[in-house]
Amino acid sequence: MVTYIDAATAPLKNTGQVRLYGPDDFAGMRKAGAVTAACLDALADVVKPGVTTQEIDDFVQAFGREHNALPATLYYRGYTKFSCTSINHVVCHGIPNDKPLRDGDIVNIDVTYIVDGWHGDSSRMYPVGELKRAAERLIEVTYESLMLGIAAAKPGNTTGDIGAAIQTFVERERCSVVRDFCGHGLGRLFHDTPNILHYGRPGEGVELKPGMIFTIEPMVNLGRPQVKVLSDGWTAVTRDRSLSAQFEHSIGITPEGCEIFTLSPKGLHRPGFDR
Numbered sequence: 001m002v003t004y005i006d007a008a009t010a011p012l013k014n015t016g017q018v019r020l021y022g023p024d025d026f027a028g029m030r031k032a033g034a035v036t037a038a039c040l041d042a043l044a045d046v047v048k049p050g051v052t053t054q055e056i057d058d059f060v061q062a063f064g065r066e067h068n069a070l071p072a073t074l075y076y077r078g079y080t081k082f083s084c085t086s087i088n089h090v091v092c093h094g095i096p097n098d099k100p101l102r103d104g105d106i107v108n109i110d111v112t113y114i115v116d117g118w119h120g121d122s123s124r125m126y127p128v129g130e131l132k133r134a135a136e137r138l139i140e141v142t143y144e145s146l147m148l149g150i151a152a153a154k155p156g157n158t159t160g161d162i163g164a165a166i167q168t169f170v171e172r173e174r175c176s177v178v179r180d181f182c183g184h185g186l187g188r189l190f191h192d193t194p195n196i197l198h199y200g201r202p203g204e205g206v207e208l209k210p211g212m213i214f215t216i217e218p219m220v221n222l223g224r225p226q227v228k229v230l231s232d233g234w235t236a237v238t239r240d241r242s243l244s245a246q247f248e249h250s251i252g253i254t255p256e257g258c259e260i261f262t263l264s265p266k267g268l269h270r271p272g273f274d275r
Contacts, residue, residue, distance in 0.1 A: 020211030032120030033261030047126040053085035057096035069113035084110040103129030122262035123248040142245040163200030178219035217248030
């Protein structure tokens with residue numbers, strides 16, 4: 001059974017209860033989300049053939065320092081980088097390294113900054129040079145699936161409605177939804193209740209109520225949905241080595257629907273696809 005609790009009186013740990021946040025909390029999330037979105041905007045000029053993912057991570061570190069924002073991933077469960085960079089068949093949690101990006105690659109960059117105790121969590125896909133049409137299409141499908149999930153995030157609906165909206169669209173486009181990872185509650189904690197599955201049935205799951213804050217972050221594969229985690233304990237890849245893409249926003253449920261905290265200030269949610 002799911003229980004809801006006023007976030008102001010809840011302990012700062014995951015208790016399995018769904019926190020309901022107030023207006024001041026939403027203001028804090030707006031501030032954190034804005035810094036994260038601004039960093040992702042700035043990265044659009046950084047990502048290009050020959051750049052290493054370590055250079056991208058160094059940029060994320062410097063940007064955070066300039067904006068008084070702390071990286072949530074650094075030392076989280078032993079992780080040692082400021083961001084996650086997932087290339088081509090890497091589904092998520094790719095670790096930045098010194099290997100340069102190549103023309104035709106696609107890369108997801110996932111950034112979470114902590115600003116005044118609040119977490120702004122978002123990721124986007126970036127094209128590296130000229131892409132094949134299959135890669136472009138995968139990015140488009142993944143982005144649209146995120147926005148359809150967000151459209152279903154409103155009071156009275158359930159987490160299952162979000163998942164069903166994403167899954168139905170993705171599978172209609174002959175792609176697949178990764179089931180091994182999900183969105184999550186967010187706020188003063190990096191990961192909290194509830195989990196947001198990107199597949200499911202309408203009407204099932206947790207009822208959405210005003211004040212809830214969480215991420216929606218579908219991972220979509222061109223091939224089959226199965227993934228495996230490599231020996232580093234972090235990097236998840238598609239088992240069939242098909243391309244994978246992901247987009248992520250942090251949102252809060254409002255009386256009318258939802259608010260996206262991590263919107264791009266420059267409208268660069270899909271970099272390179274304004275042709």
